[in-house]
Amino acid sequence: MFITIDLPPRPRKATALMRALGLLFLVAVVIGTLYPMSNWMLRTQHPFDFLSRGLPRFWTWFDVLSNVLAYLVLGLLLALGWLMRLRAPTTVLVVTLACGLTSLVLESMQSFLPGRVPSLLDWIANTSGGLLGGWIGALLNRPAGPSDRIALPSLPRWYEQGPPSGWLLLLVWLAIQLVPQRLLFGCGQLRPTVQWLIDSLSGSDASELSRWIDRLWAGPTPAASGVAIEAAVVVCAVCVSGSLVFALVRSTRQRLAVLAIAALCAFGLRSIAMQGLYGATDPLAWLTPGAQGGLVVGAALLYALETLSDRTQAMLAIVLAVLGLMLVNLAPDDRYFESTLQSARAGQLINLHGVLRAVAMLWPLAAIAWFWGRASARRSGGA
Numbered sequence: 001m002f003i004t005i006d007l008p009p010r011p012r013k014a015t016a017l018m019r020a021l022g023l024l025f026l027v028a029v030v031i032g033t034l035y036p037m038s039n040w041m042l043r044t045q046h047p048f049d050f051l052s053r054g055l056p057r058f059w060t061w062f063d064v065l066s067n068v069l070a071y072l073v074l075g076l077l078l079a080l081g082w083l084m085r086l087r088a089p090t091t092v093l094v095v096t097l098a099c100g101l102t103s104l105v106l107e108s109m110q111s112f113l114p115g116r117v118p119s120l121l122d123w124i125a126n127t128s129g130g131l132l133g134g135w136i137g138a139l140l141n142r143p144a145g146p147s148d149r150i151a152l153p154s155l156p157r158w159y160e161q162g163p164p165s166g167w168l169l170l171l172v173w174l175a176i177q178l179v180p181q182r183l184l185f186g187c188g189q190l191r192p193t194v195q196w197l198i199d200s201l202s203g204s205d206a207s208e209l210s211r212w213i214d215r216l217w218a219g220p221t222p223a224a225s226g227v228a229i230e231a232a233v234v235v236c237a238v239c240v241s242g243s244l245v246f247a248l249v250r251s252t253r254q255r256l257a258v259l260a261i262a263a264l265c266a267f268g269l270r271s272i273a274m275q276g277l278y279g280a281t282d283p284l285a286w287l288t289p290g291a292q293g294g295l296v297v298g299a300a301l302l303y304a305l306e307t308l309s310d311r312t313q314a315m316l317a318i319v320l321a322v323l324g325l326m327l328v329n330l331a332p333d334d335r336y337f338e339s340t341l342q343s344a345r346a347g348q349l350i351n352l353h354g355v356l357r358a359v360a361m362l363w364p365l366a367a368i369a370w371f372w373g374r375a376s377a378r379r380s381g382g383a
Helices: 013-034 061-082 088-112 120-140 164-178 191-202 208-217 222-248 252-278 289-305 310-330 335-347 350-380
Strands: none
Touching: 013 061, 013 088, 013 164, 061 088, 061 120, 061 252, 088 120, 120 252, 164 222, 164 252, 164 350, 222 252, 222 289, 222 310, 222 350, 310 350
């Protein structure tokens, strides 16, 4: 006996979003692997010589994990965007082959670039990351039917439960972690713009705003104040980004998976930013005492936030986003960080860095507007 079940057509917006995110991430991987793309000249006998040289003598776990993480995300987006209808083993095989071939081509192209060294270990790490991403994507693409005998499409899928604008907002938040910031997750730095407006209106170059903020936090224990401010900023950022995930994903298990992946991506990108600022020997410079305390408290508050209604979560996210924005702009200056940042900018992607800094400055305002729209919609809908 056959069972016929009529289901509405599967939404296309989320699939298109996943494909767009996958293409954007692929472009980012290519740029990150081949930058700077200049002075092309073959510097070995053959572009694939690295495959026969064996594993490198000197390597770090950070480099290996960074490569695994990057291709894990790439493989996950590939599985979710293009391979939804394939069986799990086929999905894993296709994603692994695609990521392995992509990495092989990019590693061989590094043989033509000065300062870039192709590595067999990098290719293995990238392929392994693609395998893990394909496996996770295959699990998330599983049918939602009660058994394998009744093949029901998993409708709605976990990433179709929230609007595409929310997923874009989350992706942008991850991307701006590449911008070096003194405070962990401390985006929304409007002080330079405000100072410029003050100077323009007053007709002077006096940094009255910075001096007023320095006097505000001057006291017997300025270091303790700095730790407390950073911890509060991290708590606000963790709760706002976590509330964004709660608004996009309904299942608790899938929420935990998305939160874990987002956290790993954010920490990895932040570490890359710190490497570009302080050098390869200090990728965890962002893990300060204030950041550690803020992460612990923020994770505990996320557990409580999940029990609240959607509208309450949105309203609290607005309050915390405003509070975090105020703290970021009222935090005392760090002269050492600013001088290090100025000296490091010469070797970075100036255009991309400038765009990301502008986006980081405006992201809290966009998040406030997004949650305000969600809270208003829930109120008008009676939720």
